[in-house]
Amino acid sequence: MGPGTGDRAWGDAQSVLEPLGPEAELIADLTWVLFIGGGIIFLATMLLLAVAIRGGDGPRRILGSRRFILWAGVAFPVVVLSALLVGTLRVSAALDNRPMGAEPLKIEVIGRQFWWEVRYPGTLPSGGIVTANEIHIPVGREVELRVSAGDVYHSLWIPTLHGKIDMVPGRTNTLRLRAARPGVVRGQCTEFCGAQHALMAFYVVAETPDGYERWLERHRLPAAEPVDxxxxxxxxxxxxxxxxxxxxxxxxxxxxxxxxxxxxxxxxxxxxxxxxxxxxxxxxxxxxxxxxxxxxxxxxxxxxxxxxxxxxxxxxxxxxxx
CATH class of the missing domain: 2.60.40.420 (Cupredoxins -  blue copper proteins)
Known part of the structure; x- marks a missing residue:
């Protein structure tokens, strides 16, 4: 079903494992490395535990030897954790230094208790289109979200498009992202901000460039007069x-x-x-x-x-x- 039909199944994607853009793909790749690597290490640890409990004196002597302890208890964790650190830093650097194309589309997002104000500067002579709890972006274009908070600390997270970013009163942070294909996905506040923090979500609608322009044209219009x-x-x-x-x-x-x-x-x-x-x-x-x-x-x-x-x-x- 399409957006606006009353069935929220179209917009419930909220997972780093369902990337909608290149930034989220980098994070998803790292996530899979951590999941698979952690799973393998867990299974190996359980196997060694079973051997230690049920194995004979020979396997136990091997597991208790100085050489095994140094290799498995010191060298292996140092190598694995160092490799993960290097990989994580490389992903972080890639996210921070991704080459940008044309001037990005700038959208302001303000976190409030307990909703999201979204502004599109320059889309109206008076300043810009203002909406709430929904961010519309064109597919294939760099988007710069300029995020801030109007009351307390909030944090914006769109798992299918990028990582988390803090929203701090009196300060503007920026997050650059790009949707690779059309879709409707869910975002969430991830910084406890009060009693209704859990009910502070929003939707991102990634549209074709033509669809996005049509959305802009409709939202530039004032409210319709009552027809009856x-x-x-x-x-x-x-x-x-x-x-x-x-x-x-x-x-x-x-x-x-x-x-x-x-x-x-x-x-x-x-x-x-x-x-x-x-x-x-x-x-x-x-x-x-x-x-x-x-x-x-x-x-x-x-x-x-x-x-x-x-x-x-x-x-x-x-x-x-x-």
């Missing part, structure tokens, strides 16, 4: 409930930056940083019961504020913002 009375009611509910005090909807009077930008929220794959699939029903459930679904999130539940019709209307309006 029910959607217009939803917009009024949004205004009356004070949602614009925290959220921006480009093309309207709402431009707050406390919570995620909702200009095209209906087109996103998930809600609440990967917690829920995104459709009208989950939008209503999220608005009504934020604190039941994600306790500690900086948004109140509106189940005692909005009645059923109001919830359905505002959910329908938000879903229409594509």
């Amino acid at each position: 009375e029910f959607l217009a009611t939803g917009r009024k509910v949004f205004a009356a409930a004070g949602c614009g005090g925290c959220h921006a909807v480009r093309g309207t009077e709402w431009d707050a930056r406390i919570g995620p930008d909702l200009t095209h929220v209906g087109s996103r794959l998930s809600l609440a940083a990967g917690t829920l699939d995104n459709h009208r029903g989950t939008l209503g459930g999220w608005i009504a019961g934020v604190q039941d679904l994600k306790p500690g999130a900086n948004m109140p539940s509106y189940n005692a504020v909005l009645d059923g019709r109001e919830l359905r209307a505002v959910s329908a309006w938000l879903e229409s913002l594509r």
